[in-house]
Amino acid sequence: MENTQAFCSLDDTTDLRDELSEIRHRLHQNPELAYKEFQTSDLVAHNLESWGYKVTRGLGETGMVASLTAGTGTRAVAVRADMDALPIPEETGLPYASRNAGLMHACGHDGHTTMVLGAARHLARTRAFNGTVHLVFQPAEEIGADSGAMRMIADGLFERFPCEAIFGLHNHPGYPTGTFMFRSGPFMAASDTVNITIHGRGGHAARPHLAVDPVVIGAGLVTALQTVVARSIDPMQTAVVTVGAFNAGHAANVIPESARLQISVRSFDPDVRKLLETRIRALTEAHAGAYGARAEIEYVPGYPVVINSQAETELALQVARELVGDDRVVDNFGPIAGSEDFAYYLQKKPGCFLRLGNGEGAPMLHNASYDFNDDNLTVGAAYWTRLVERFLAQ
Template identity: 85%
Template sequence: MASTTHFCALDDTKDLHEELSTIRRHLHQHPELAYQEFQTADLVARQLEGWGYQVTRGLGGTGMVASLTAGSGSRAVAVRADMDALPITEETGLPYASAHQGLMHACGHDGHTTMVLGAARHLARTRRFNGTVHLVFQPAEEIGADSGAERMIADGLFERFPCEAIFGLHNHPGYPTGTFMFRSGPFMAACDTVDVTIHGRGGHAARPHLAVDPVVIGSTLVTALQTVVSRNVDPMETAVITVGAFNAGHVANVIPESARLQISVRSFDAEVRKLLETRIRALVEAHASAYGARADIKYIAGYPVVVNSERETGLALQVARELVGDEQVIDGFGPIAGSEDFAYYLQHKPGCFLRLGNGEGAPMLHNAAYDFNDANLTVGAAYWTRLVERFLAEQA
């Protein structure tokens, strides 16, 4: 049986910092969009195979699972990292800034991948765990629908790589590096998208009485939609409706035929999620009709709520406290209105999705000035290593 008398400490992975920083900055310089993570997957697979992992590629497209067994234990645990970048033009000015115009790692997936690689490296060289670890490297988290998590699950992820629980994390700008944040139960929001096209009647700007102006209708609809949360949702519940895009017309003297609104809808409760869809559909249709127009509505279901299981969150929290001390651990953090396709894994397996501070005053996620903080690389590597060791040392 593998020895589990010593669990990974922060100092145990410090020697990996330069190696991990080199990998992370290479990934940052070569970002790839959803389902196009070919070079990223090649680099990750080469590293893992060199450390003795059995690597299975092609899950969910460019996804992969790396497996390693130590000792005689029959238990298994999974840790997930995401690999894709965003269609954002980088404005950091860093020497390792994106070499691909219009693409960048603006959400830190380069860091998430590298931290799990760091844990893989340390687990392989120490093998102080008793059972099997599956490291899940996932494509297409940022895509919003038909995501990498969905596709990997559909490709038989949990049937081919059985595990008792799955864990993942996301960096969190605004909090000090090395600070861990947890919440049991609903943690991150469900996110749906609504695409609304208002069909009016175009005409001359000087004769609005002969037209049905979709710009006016859309403008008042933006305001009306805000009443759904303030007047239909229980004040003790949380929901967000944001109109992120409003497009209509091309010149000043023409009333256009149509206007298009794109809406983001976020919630933390299944019943609230249903209520939001019902009210938004009814309001949009009635609003357009009242002005003599009609509306086409495409309601696109996105990621579900991230719901952390109590037992696994408790263990993940305890591991963080052991690793960095109580002062760098926040329990009961959130909830967070952002969404995550890790939610799909948690519909199949118990587990925990957590947050790790990326630095106070750091640029926010999805910002052209964002960069993952390399100070977290060995912290994350040590955390994942210790979590695997602790989980597999626990009694079933």
């Protein structure tokens, strides 16, 4: 029977706390948007090269892979971190708050990157694994389409850096710091965007009978779209249709020519995803046509469903239990309506995407007051280290 005590423990990475906090704060102070992660990439690459990794840059434009081999094993495993920030003005008031106006790490990618760097640091100094580890530092997760994962795969990620499995995680506000959450199978939703322009006929507000009012039509469509999930989707399935933007007109006394709606659509099942598109298109066209208007529909496919493979999820879950104990591990965590481009990796390789609690009562993701919890840095570093050691010891 394998001696699990031989692998990395929480105590093994506590000496890295100050170093990792400093790196994380530097990343937080200098947030960069998708495909503009130049300073971030430089900082990450500099550290990795100083620790003895072979660093290959330029995958997915600003992405990179850091590789390290130990022992004689022929197996390889990949761990991914995302690096990009969001166009949100920071309101934390922290001493290390963003220096880049209008930008901040409001989703914790600075923490994700730093945890993997922490694992890289410990793996390099101990080399207590047997095979090859590929650390994937990815740009442009937040972009929603044409993402960093897609571009890294297109640039030959898995051909140039072959591996048996890939793992990643995201922090999760609302759960205690250091708590790990897992789910095998569909875990995070597919996400599509629908842009609808209703073309009516503008006119004077005092003579509405001579116009075809796209504001009235759009308002009715917002209500009608609520029936797509309620009356077209099996209640045992999960789906979301949210109208996030409705823009029309500029003056009180003018009926505008057009109105524009932007809609976010989430689902977990391919057939449900197709049905949502069919119903949204049909409903929109019929609704606009009934008023004498025309609907222009742009349906933009986004990230697919994150589907975790069973064996890799079971291993990742077991590693967490060994590291932090059963009380800080949640098995069969509920599906999450948020989306992740990690899904593209899982279409190519088996693997697991998991969640890590960022603190109860902590600000939600994509919030101007959000901050990654530094208490997770050494926990995440120890987790990734132990997972690599365990995977390559199989």
